[in-house]
Amino acid sequence: MKLNNTHTSGSSLTAPERVPPSHARPCTLVWPRSASVILLLFCWLASSPLEANDVVLVRHKTTTLPVLDKQDVKDLFLGKKTLFAETLVSVATLKDGDIHKQFLRDYVGKTVVQYRNYWRIQLFSGKGMMPPVFKNETDLVAFIRRTPGAIGVVSTTTFDEHKNDIAEVKVR
Amino acid sequence: MTTYIRRVLIVATSLLVVGSGMSLSVTAGPLTSLENLPFDIHGFLSLGYLDSSKNNYFAGTKDGTGDFREFGLNASKSFTPKLRVGAQIVARTLGDVGDDEVVLDWAVMDYHWHDNLGIRIGKIKMPLGLHNQTRDVDALRTSILLPQSIYPEQLRDTLSALVGVGLYGELPIGEAFGSLSYEVQAGRFDIPDESGVVKLVESGGNFTTEGFDEETSYLAALQWQLPVEGARIAYAYFEGQLLADTIATAENSYGIPAMTPVTLDADPLCGHWWSAEYELSDWLFTSEFNIQDRDTDVGGLTSTKARLEGWYAGAEHRFFDRYVGGVTYSEYYNDRNDKSGQRYISEGTPAHRAWQKEWVFSLKAEVTDNLILKIEEHIIDGTASLFASDNTAPTAQNWNMFAVKATLIF
Numbered sequence: 121m122k123l124n125n126t127h128t129s130g131s132s133l134t135a136p137e138r139v140p141p142s143h144a145r146p147c148t149l150v151w152p153r154s155a156s157v158i159l160l161l162f163c164w165l166a167s168s169p170l171e172a173n174d175v176v177l178v179r180h181k182t183t184t185l186p187v188l189d190k191q192d193v194k195d196l197f198l199g200k201k202t203l204f205a206e207t208l209v210s211v212a213t214l215k216d217g218d219i220h221k222q223f224l225r226d227y228v229g230k231t232v233v234q235y236r237n238y239w240r241i242q243l244f245s246g247k248g249m250m251p252p253v254f255k256n257e258t259d260l261v262a263f264i265r266r267t268p269g270a271i272g273v274v275s276t277t278t279f280d281e282h283k284n285d286i287a288e289v290k291v292r
Numbered sequence: 293m294t295t296y297i298r299r300v301l302i303v304a305t306s307l308l309v310v311g312s313g314m315s316l317s318v319t320a321g322p323l324t325s326l327e328n329l330p331f332d333i334h335g336f337l338s339l340g341y342l343d344s345s346k347n348n349y350f351a352g353t354k355d356g357t358g359d360f361r362e363f364g365l366n367a368s369k370s371f372t373p374k375l376r377v378g379a380q381i382v383a384r385t386l387g388d389v390g391d392d393e394v395v396l397d398w399a400v401m402d403y404h405w406h407d408n409l410g411i412r413i414g415k416i417k418m419p420l421g422l423h424n425q426t427r428d429v430d431a432l433r434t435s436i437l438l439p440q441s442i443y444p445e446q447l448r449d450t451l452s453a454l455v456g457v458g459l460y461g462e463l464p465i466g467e468a469f470g471s472l473s474y475e476v477q478a479g480r481f482d483i484p485d486e487s488g489v490v491k492l493v494e495s496g497g498n499f500t501t502e503g504f505d506e507e508t509s510y511l512a513a514l515q516w517q518l519p520v521e522g523a524r525i526a527y528a529y530f531e532g533q534l535l536a537d538t539i540a541t542a543e544n545s546y547g548i549p550a551m552t553p554v555t556l557d558a559d560p561l562c563g564h565w566w567s568a569e570y571e572l573s574d575w576l577f578t579s580e581f582n583i584q585d586r587d588t589d590v591g592g593l594t595s596t597k598a599r600l601e602g603w604y605a606g607a608e609h610r611f612f613d614r615y616v617g618g619v620t621y622s623e624y625y626n627d628r629n630d631k632s633g634q635r636y637i638s639e640g641t642p643a644h645r646a647w648q649k650e651w652v653f654s655l656k657a658e659v660t661d662n663l664i665l666k667i668e669e670h671i672i673d674g675t676a677s678l679f680a681s682d683n684t685a686p687t688a689q690n691w692n693m694f695a696v697k698a699t700l701i702f
Binding site: 147189208210236237241243245246248 | 332334336364366368370373374376378379380397398399400402404406407412416417425426428429431432462467471473521522531560562571585610613614658661701
């Protein structure tokens, strides 16, 4: 008996009857051969560490953070890490500009557009909220100054101007 | 010049002209009036056009169709640094699926207890492949249509989200090994009235759908960020059950008396998804592979077994920061044990119903932060993804499809 002999789509709940010989048990795991090749290819590739200049990672004055490494910084700005010891950290970013571009390139490995799209993916899939975004460094510093746990990135010049308001996060 | 090519040129030119005009009037960044709300609000609106040379692709594409659009709006609020609540509604149309019906896309209460463990309760998007959770948001990918080999349109709104509970977090594996994140979910489908799965059940002309009984489904997903900058691989397993309550039609091919209630029981409905992505500077390389089992009992009268296979590989290049060009090749088979369609031949139907192989060339322009324009050409061999109800005339093995889309997002 044909379940659906006029249906051109076999990808169907009512697809024509068939019992493939090698399909005795449904849901059995099949490892795609191409996956092995792709995995090997990835393992060959080496990462290229990036150097950063002129940008300073800053924090709210009362927020205590250990010396971070680049991976910590990346995880923080991608929302993958929010806790260091007992300190809950939330990031804030600039909207655009050379400092923002340089930081994203050197620490996060993304362009401004790629970084925004990353957060849009989190946002529109219900997995997260975008970090607060500020049009200039003055507004960003003001936010960090009044928000315990907040961190962000500013230029060395701006940091020097606000040394009494915010503190530097050391990055090794 | 054929009619198809002429229509493609007219629409492409129109898109460029309209896009250029819109880019001058759309502001960059969030809408100012929304910045002072007590919660975050974001949304998108996509309008598309599909035009195919020979076969109808989920809609009347042979004549060109604008019945191809999506709308979404979400709101989120963090009540504490660890507790977030949000929801998103969407409406979409592709041919006669969706019908602009506004449905709840996701709605979650998310408690991020620790980086290693968080819990989400509500309607949760399913991480089946790299794009399933954001497939309604056209702006977040380069292609207009996702590869049907991994993301079939028929089940788009079914394999979208589960109403239930999910756990997620990052597993500590040591920085030398990258990072490993996980998601596990348990819940039930929430199938909208105008779902693609309704069309799937009814397409053969045997049944009309009365409703669905959704049993508890389970999902587990892992994503490994390799210790290589920009590289990740992912795996997801899903297993569930879906019962469709139907009424036999007068012309059903089973000999069932008309108007008899028949339950179609898809058990198990399960699949494996493997994904790999490597982002190297302005290049993005992606490949995904999927096996799905759909064993269906038809009212206790008979049963069907189907093991579907699909994969694709693609490369994208971003240039001038706001433009992305991409090429993707995909293959999809209705039965991985009969890729040449011998069964279809034995039934006197074209073998090309067994497969669908596509080359897709895409161009995306992020005209502003809020306006995205796309243009895309499909070169297709096979008809495995098509519906009979969309193609009453004989189908052609080799055909083309052209797509354009404009999206506003904020």
